Amino acid sequence: MFSLIVNGERHKVDAQPDTPLLWVLRDQLGMNAVRYGCGQGLCGACSVLVDGEPARACQMPVSEINGRRIVTLSGLNDSVSAQLRAAWIELDVPQCGYCQSGQLVSANALLRRNPKPSDGDIDTAMSGNLCRCGTYQRIRAAIHLAARRLRGGS
């Protein structure tokens, strides 16, 4: 039995110790916003925050996260996530949408750390998140837009 705090709620899960957090979240806790794309930490579709830091849920055995705080896109409810979501919708960023939860989690971590990121900062923070539809240009624009609004701009 492992104890996880996911989106502020404590869960007890029965899983093999080597089970990646991704599959505990998806298959045992029904959290669909965390997506499977590669299983090797290469695509970022499963990005979550672990104790506030972005992490790849497919690379974290459940045994190593016992008791740590996990936040998925669905659990993000700060002003940063609200502005990012609004910017994503305003600029119609998503195409197929499959990677976008992971993109938004990474963008959230970026803007909380760096309220005024340059293009280079965005590249560094977001280059672990693949998008096969090629929405990168809009992702970049949406991060800048959200950052501007969070700083009080329009």
Add this chain to the structure above:
Amino acid sequence: MKRHASPSGMDGMNRRTFLIATAGTGLVLAVGDAHAEAEGEAAAWQANAFVAIGPDGRVTVTVKHLEMGQGVATGLPVLVAEELEVDPAQVAVEFAPADAGRYNNLFWGPSQGTGGSTATANSWEQLRLAGAAAREMLVAAAARILQADVGSLTAINGGVIHQPSGRRLAYGDLVAAAAKLTPPAAPKLKSPAEFRLIGRNGVKRTDSRVKSDGTAQFGGDVRLPGMVTALVARPPVWGARIESHDRRAALAVPGVVAVIPVSSGIAVAANTFWAASQGREALKARWTEPAERVSTEALRAAWTALLDKPGSTAAARGDADLALGQGTQRLAATYELPYLAHAPMEPLNCVVRLSPGKCEIWAGCQFQTHDQALAAKAAGLKPAQVEIHTMLAGGSFGRRANPTSDYIVEGVEVAKAVNAPVRLMWTREDDIAGGYYRPMALHGFEASLDERGLPLAWRHRIVCQSILDGGPFAAMVKNGIDPVSVEGAANLPYAIPHLAVDLHSPKVPVPVLWWRSVGSSHTAFATECFLDELAQAGSQDPLELRRALLADRPRHLGVLELAAAKGGWGNPLPPGRGRGLAVHESFHSFVAQVVEVTVGPKGEIKVDRVVCAVDCGMAVTPDVVRAQMEGGIAFALSAALFGEVTLKDGRAEQSNFHDYRCLRIDEMPVVEVHIVPSAAAPTGVGEPGVPPLAPALANAIFAATGKRIRKLPIGDRVTV
């Protein structure tokens, strides 16, 4: 209250509640009984196959195509909303059930499916007529209620207004009366001048919200009571047979519930994905491999030899053989493109539930009618007994539309054996190494130039495995020509007096498939690069030469001129930078791109900017068109720089995103899209953004370095 099955994961929430909770957000997430209503509620009026209006005035549009990112869940409802006179932001969107009778692709005969960039084009009249028919019935209903002349009534913004009195009846108040009327035989459509939505900016995607808050539902998100997850161990070499596997070891993995032989290999079913994947490892499947094991190297050698032999004629005019010897200059070049995987972000998956006389499937189906037939065969049912719930697809790029319905059939086979609902999943490794690739292709050219430096003769020989041969579209292969192997080459738009295009279609035991832009994904690279070589040899500017040879091709010229003007063609660039262009027609749309590249001192390639001009007829939702061009460019750039599946000993050498590299955000150029205004009927946009990118990039690298790129992928750097 009637409770609906909750495969959507929304336990305890019925569909009605959910619709209200998301009113105005567009895409309806509920899956299951699309048109069922809770007991005690007045039913919606199903005006026709595509339009339903509730007594509350709520409009639901049924989308018959798969939404895989290309925007059909936005553009198709706009066609209805335009004629129905409703706000598209207030329209709910549902995906059609598999039903070729009502929801066939009008370009494909009696078959429902999405592909060939046809969704908007084949729906263009159909959905406007559906909206107009419903509108005329609502107006006629209002005329009866108000005892007014139809001519005195105007439909606008979800209601009918009686002009003389100013009285307004909302659509919801009219549905009961409209339902009793006979649909009009020939509803009157607006003229383009009357459009207030089609072609206008400002229409928002219906699915951005659910794709930005994590609630979008893909096939793998469906959960059914008692469902197991299955993975299949497939042969690593095409044509291999199972020799042995350790069933007991797999069953000993906690959570594994069954080990089942299926037609593609050995399936392991378990309570969770992780248990299934551990069980599949534990199987230690061994395979008897065929004697002939294909390799990229051997194919290259054999196909290079074929370039010296005539193939089947795909196009001929004048006398190319003769004219090749008559010019003032003669040139030859060979181009090579690799096998490519589609690698959509969402690996293939489906959920299947069998019950007596019924098979239900939840998946991002792209070929519903075909999937339905093959699922029925696997289940021992009739096609009509197979119910498909088309889910959002996390990309496809062609992969989900395949002749064997591979992942669907696997799901049904496992479901039959385990007596429980099954979620069948492919891992990324299964996807990259699993075949159904864009075929490898070799293109051999010879050309001659006349004394003005203009091409006199053009001989183009293609060696490319056939996609259509042996599949459901095999009848399209005629006289040795698979039309998709030569599209973009046999119909070369340039006015070259002597032309010959021929084709070899060698058989290879590797399944191949349409990959975003199909034949044009390789023919555009070869033809547009070789034309640049001719321009250089004839001392012509690449734009000027194209202008000269496209004088009677106004739509090619239109995008070419627009891209060149917006891309600053001819403006000087500092050393180390270069600009290249390409133009190509595919799926009846015309796209030109100007690429700007910087090549560093060690040959490092950085793609700075891509300016794209597109003529797709009328752009129904311009921002979706822009998004498809941006996406097509990124997809094509990914392939041009990095995309490659190589074969050795009969197996793919790549397995995941570390060795099947895809474009990342730091490699994304600035993309500008310009749409040519047009009153022509809309054509495709999902694919046509792809073909010009690779040749425009290769031509830009030549401009920067003087080095010709004749083989893809290019990689991170060129040798300079």
